[in-house]
Each structure stands twice: as C-alpha cells, then as structure tokens.
Amino acid sequence: MVLHSSWDAFERAATEIFAGAPDRARYTLKYRNCDAALVLKVTDDATCIQLRTGKLDDIRRIARLHQALARGASDRAAVIKNLLPIFPKRETADAPITKAKSGSGVAKKQQRQPGQ
Numbered sequence: 371m372v373l374h375s376s377w378d379a380f381e382r383a384a385t386e387i388f389a390g391a392p393d394r395a396r397y398t399l400k401y402r403n404c405d406a407a408l409v410l411k412v413t414d415d416a417t418c419i420q421l422r423t424g425k426l427d428d429i430r431r432i433a434r435l436h437q438a439l440a441r442g443a444s445d446r447a448a449v450i451k452n453l454l455p456i457f458p459k460r461e462t463a464d465a466p467i468t469k470a471k472s473g474s475g476v477a478k479k480q481q482r483q484p485g486q
Contacts, residue, residue: 371418377428380421381435384412387419388439397439399432408432 374380388395391414400409407424410432423429 371420373420373422377421377423377431380410380419381431383419384435385438387412387414387417388442390414391416392442399436 372383374383384397395412395414397410397412400411401407402409402422405422405424407422408429409420409422411418411420413419421428423432
C-alpha cells in the first residue's frame, strides 16, 4: 500500500488504476474522527494507494474526483445496458397458460368431513 502525501500524485495514480481496470477498481472514503483526517483508498486488488488529509482544499478535490469516477461508472452502466440480453426472447409461441382447478386446500377438506 502506497501512502501519497500530495494530491496531484494521488489523483494521477487513481485515474491510472481506474483506466487500467475499470471493472475491478474501487475506492473507499473514511473519516477518522480521532485524527480529524479524511482517508481515501483506491485499489484494484493488485495495487492499492491511499491519501490521508485534513485540508479543506483536498476535500474539495476529493469531491471532484468522486464526481469524475461516478461519471465514468455511469458511462459503463450505459454500455452494459446496450449489450444483448442474457435471456433472449423466444421466437416460438408458448403453450397457453391453464388455470389450476379450484376446490383444493381448506375448502376441499371441509367438504370431505361428514356431518357438516
């Protein structure tokens, strides 16, 4: 795990991770109250980078990075929606659906009891 001290190096490395493996890359954002620090971690299971900051400027930059990554994820979702469906529609007509016979269950048991 690499702990970056500058925002520019972290942002460059994070975008490289997301560009290299967009389907496996993920990030977490955690606030440590005892340190009053915000911790951002980006990983793709092969590489892991981390940034710890308490500066307001870096928090604003994190928000912009989050928006860019979310925009990239929504673009991937649009591509996935355009793929062929997993279960293609059948070309032949299905057999007609028949209803189950009534008179089963409790009503049928009550009819069988003698004396009522």
